[in-house]
Amino acid sequence: MSTRLSIIVPVLNEAPGIEAGLDALRGLRASGQELIVVDGGSRDDTAARAAPRCDLVVTAPRGRAWQMNAGAAQAGGDILLFLHADTRLPPDADRLVIDGLAKSGACWGRFDVAIEGAPKMLRVIAFLMNLRSRLTGIATGDQAIFARAADFHAVGGFPEQPLMEDIAFCAAMKKRGAPLCLSARVNTSGRRWNKHGVLRVILLMWRLRAAYYFGADPKKLALLYGYAPHEK
Numbered sequence: 001m002s003t004r005l006s007i008i009v010p011v012l013n014e015a016p017g018i019e020a021g022l023d024a025l026r027g028l029r030a031s032g033q034e035l036i037v038v039d040g041g042s043r044d045d046t047a048a049r050a051a052p053r054c055d056l057v058v059t060a061p062r063g064r065a066w067q068m069n070a071g072a073a074q075a076g077g078d079i080l081l082f083l084h085a086d087t088r089l090p091p092d093a094d095r096l097v098i099d100g101l102a103k104s105g106a107c108w109g110r111f112d113v114a115i116e117g118a119p120k121m122l123r124v125i126a127f128l129m130n131l132r133s134r135l136t137g138i139a140t141g142d143q144a145i146f147a148r149a150a151d152f153h154a155v156g157g158f159p160e161q162p163l164m165e166d167i168a169f170c171a172a173m174k175k176r177g178a179p180l181c182l183s184a185r186v187n188t189s190g191r192r193w194n195k196h197g198v199l200r201v202i203l204l205m206w207r208l209r210a211a212y213y214f215g216a217d218p219k220k221l222a223l224l225y226g227y228a229p230h231e232k
Helices: 015-023 026-030 046-053 064-074 093-104 121-136 149-154 165-174 191-196 198-213 218-225
Strands: 005-011 034-039 056-059 079-082 108-116 146-148 180-189
Touching (some): 005 015, 005 064, 005 093, 015 034, 034 046, 034 064, 056 064, 064 149, 079 093, 079 149, 093 108, 093 146, 108 121, 121 180, 146 149
Parallel strands (some): 108 180
Antiparallel strands (some): 108 146
8 A cells, every 4th residue: 555645734814825725735636645624713714715625624723733633633644744824845745755754764854945035035044944954853834844643643743832833843753763854845935024024033933942942831932922823
């Protein structure tokens, strides 16, 4: 039996772009990969627009960790890939992930990332994100983290906290082995950077990461962040 990929997309009020985002995954679905959308209580018609374009729509409490875990609980794939609604995978993402894990022996990994937007600084930020990830073995959700389903469930999935769930998950997975760092790029929206200002977002994220490293409560950090788990 061939290895199957389950792509899990947490969403919240993504109606304006959800159709284009899911249509971009049509080729992966056609090749037999599973696509699950997990709605966190959207006040628009995100779920209704998503339903014809995916295999399953799941409802879960708001928050990426809760939503991704809910999607993983329903997934039938051997490998789980967690994708932000405004991030685009390369067309051959399934082969890159499946073959990459098989050849490397790794149980999890992530893609390099490119950030869409006009400011040239976004290219530098993406380069530094990719470099930092390779050096530390820690990825962010923008990099389309993936893991073998058995290993994902073995570590308990994503810690159900409102912020830094991706950092905590990677730390747990590192204990099972180093990540597969794919040089192929996913393209993610720079909307948060453009909206709030590149420098301001950089300083905020450094502050939040430093505070988390020194043991700050993720709930308090989420308040500083603005508790917008689906907004970049």
